Amino acid sequence: MTIPVTLAGPTLDDVEAARLLVRRVAETTPIETSRYLSDILGTTVLLKCENLQRTGSYKIRGAYTRMARLTEEERSRGVVAASAGNHAQGVAFAARELGIHATIFMPIGVALPKLQATRDYGAEVVLRGHSVSEPLQAAAEYAERTGAIYIPPFDHPDVVAGQGTLGLELLEQVPDLETVVIPIGGGGLASGVASVLKRRAAEEGRTIRIIGVQAANAAAYPISLAAGEPTDIAIGSTIADGIAVARPGTLNFAIIRDAVDEVVTVEEDDIAQAMLVLLERAKLVVEPAGAVGVAAVMQGKVSAQGTTVVILSGGNIDPLIMERVISHGLAAGERYLKLRIPLPDRPGQLARTSEIVASQNANVVEVLHTRHGTGLQISQVELELHIETRGPEHAEQVLGALREAGYQPRVDF
Incomplete structure (x- = not known):
């Protein structure tokens, strides 16, 4: 894929600047070799363990970058966000570190561990509605009414730059990487990492292939890419709630359209089996959304030659859901x-x-x-x-x- 000079999104300089901020709070997460997946794919497969990141996912990178760049006047107004899990924890943690008051709207049925973790980081949590759409609307209304700064989960240049810092880590940890497999929801992580990897590859005159993965029951990107613009979809039932987004981000779509080589989908049973493999073979607890890349490799959705990195984007999962997923994964296998x-x-x-x-x-x-x-x-x-x-x-x-x-x-x- 040839990357146009006008590729949307943050430049390498922008991401390097974000990294100076992110280093204050985020860990450089480890890379682990998976012999099991390497045997399936026929080439070296490595796992980038963002499930071991502070707050349990990569979200802290983008949230902190956005909030660290607020002016003193903006910080004094507080921040507001809406999320059913990882973004809520990332915003709450960043707010605590920066001394900013955070209000997080979450759905009434949110998993208790995610709710408690968000509160433990110091955020004020307001439960509203039974799906993510209602907290989103409530957060927008709150921002308009109070002047609080809304922190978006993916569709903002600072957020994309923050997530892109993961791409810089990959280049340092795996200099010979040739393929990267990335979970996609709204597109914040994929657009940030893809913009970094493609720009660096173009500078070095080499090729890095990027494959995005969505849950089949919440796959807005294949439809949007076919339509040539962000398109709303009806989300079906999926255990991968962390990437269940009905419409791609506008900025994220523009980057992914130009910088991601392919977007594939995986079924619910595939995801459950992938989580079970990660538990048994890699001794890693990974949430459903974070395991879709592994599911894609296991189901033959990924073709690669050379070193391949699969990003495990998060590890926040309710133990009760984990119990059900394990049973389902055993049955599916x-x-x-x-x-x-x-x-x-x-x-x-x-x-x-x-x-x-x-x-x-x-x-x-x-x-x-x-x-x-x-x-x-x-x-x-x-x-x-x-x-x-x-x-x-x-x-x-x-x-x-x-x-x-x-x-x-x-x-x-």
Whole structure:
């Protein structure tokens, strides 16, 4: 991709200036090698661990950059933001460090850990509505009524420059990088990192390929890029709430259109499996939005030659949601089978099926025995088994053993 001289967004000098500010509060997060993903992609895959950043995500970079550049008069008026999670924590933390009063509007159903963390950083939290759109409107009205400075989550040059500091870190930590995979919501992170990497690559006469990833149920960028302008979409249900944005940012869209080579999407099951892999293989807790890049690699959505970096953009996840995601990821990876087996209504059948499962070294974790299943004959009962396996091959082995014994197991998704 040839980068036009008129590429929108911050220059390298702008991002370098932002870095002087960001260094006051943000960590240089580590790079970890993933052998598992390297084997899948056929080249070296590294993980940029922004899930280990202060406040649990990259958001502190852009929020602090924007707020550190406010005048004394603007700071005296306070700041306001709307968010269901990471942006709220980034703004609250930055406000505490800069001595600015922050008011954050959050939806009523926001996860308790995110709500408490935002309050613990010193922000005044106002719960409003049941989706992000209502807090956004409330924040805009508050800014107009009180004169507080609204801190946008992605669509502002200072925010983009702040997020771009992550790109400078990548260039220093992985000088030979050739491909970068970045989660995209509104586009703040992707536009900041892409503008840095593409400008530096152009200066050095080399190529760096950038791939953006969105959740399929909240993918505004493919539609917007096809239309040639930011376009509103209806957001479906997604566990990746951190990147569930109905409309791309105007500035962000302009940069991503010119500097990001490809935008791909991943499904909900893909994201759950990616989070599970990161837990098991990398020992990293990553929120759904932060794991979409790994999901894209696992599902063959990324093609790359040379060193590839996948950005893990955040690690803020409610433990209750994590529990559900792990269960869903196990099921999606066929490591947790739910089987329905019609049986003759006579003694010993439950014991026999359990022995067959045990003989295949699988573990039965739950059993339901009923005479009231749909389609059962009068002389039949239905056995519902919940079984832990080691993966698809082992699951098929268990099913094969049951079939060989004359049973007709049905996998219930």
